[in-house]
Amino acid sequence: MAEQEEQQQPLIPNSYWAGEEAVFKAFTEFRREKPMCFVCSAFTGVLFACLLWMLLRVSTASCTVESFNVHWVLPEVAAAAKVEEKFERATEQNTNLTGLDLDLLGVWWMDGNPLIQEQLVSFAGSHGSPPYPTVVKVPFSNRRHWSWSDSFVGRFIVAYYALTEPATPKHEFEFANNSYANIVPLADVFDDNNIFGFSYLGKNEWDRVDTYILRRVVYGNGTATPFWDEFLNWYTNLFPNGRIIVQVSDNQCLRRCQYFLLCSMCNLIC
Numbered sequence: 001m002a003e004q005e006e007q008q009q010p011l012i013p014n015s016y017w018a019g020e021e022a023v024f025k026a027f028t029e030f031r032r033e034k035p036m037c038f039v040c041s042a043f044t045g046v047l048f049a050c051l052l053w054m055l056l057r058v059s060t061a062s063c064t065v066e067s068f069n070v071h072w073v074l075p076e077v078a079a080a081a082k083v084e085e086k087f088e089r090a091t092e093q094n095t096n097l098t099g100l101d102l103d104l105l106g107v108w109w110m111d112g113n114p115l116i117q118e119q120l121v122s123f124a125g126s127h128g129s130p131p132y133p134t135v136v137k138v139p140f141s142n143r144r145h146w147s148w149s150d151s152f153v154g155r156f157i158v159a160y161y162a163l164t165e166p167a168t169p170k171h172e173f174e175f176a177n178n179s180y181a182n183i184v185p186l187a188d189v190f191d192d193n194n195i196f197g198f199s200y201l202g203k204n205e206w207d208r209v210d211t212y213i214l215r216r217v218v219y220g221n222g223t224a225t226p227f228w229d230e231f232l233n234w235y236t237n238l239f240p241n242g243r244i245i246v247q248v249s250d251n252q253c254l255r256r257c258q259y260f261l262l263c264s265m266c267n268l269i270c
Contacts, residue, residue: 105220
């Protein structure tokens, strides 16, 4: 009889099935209480992939962003390398400041700018007319008018401006006379009430009051000023790759599209 009772014992104890039932019940309750958990996980994965894609595009975008050797800002060096002039210096031909006795020609270095990823600026395209006080409008955001370091931070700043600001706004300099102006900022990182001073220091220098000194590094005729070598030494010590980037198109659609799609697709869309 003992042998028969032993043979009648189930191969899998009832306690095992009870445990399995409890696990299944708990899983069912979990799914009932949190039905969106798996959807959320999938959404998070897609979002993460999109973020990685955007970071990749910020680092490599080239539809409207061009990287080049900082030495090529000087026309004679660019000519020796058999490349076109890469930065649009202000000249008598591309500015209209007649009668204002303002010399803003050439290329200028923002020496002491706390945002070290931004360095060079051109007043090309600026226009204003007498008498004083008067407003001089300057298209700093136009193609090849502003430079950034060829680094991730520099490229991120370019992307930020492209996605948040118009492509070709005009910065307004409210000149009281030919030696002082107030600058009305455009970027939304500044408060609307902020006004920046702009004060004449000498032939090749303007004081961006309490911020930095604007020093001319290239004259309007394309030759180097006494500050050119100082700028080069400063830049190459800070950014050893010696490369800067500029926007090369005023097409706002392209400037923005390049951070989401490949250039071939953006060219079709824009």
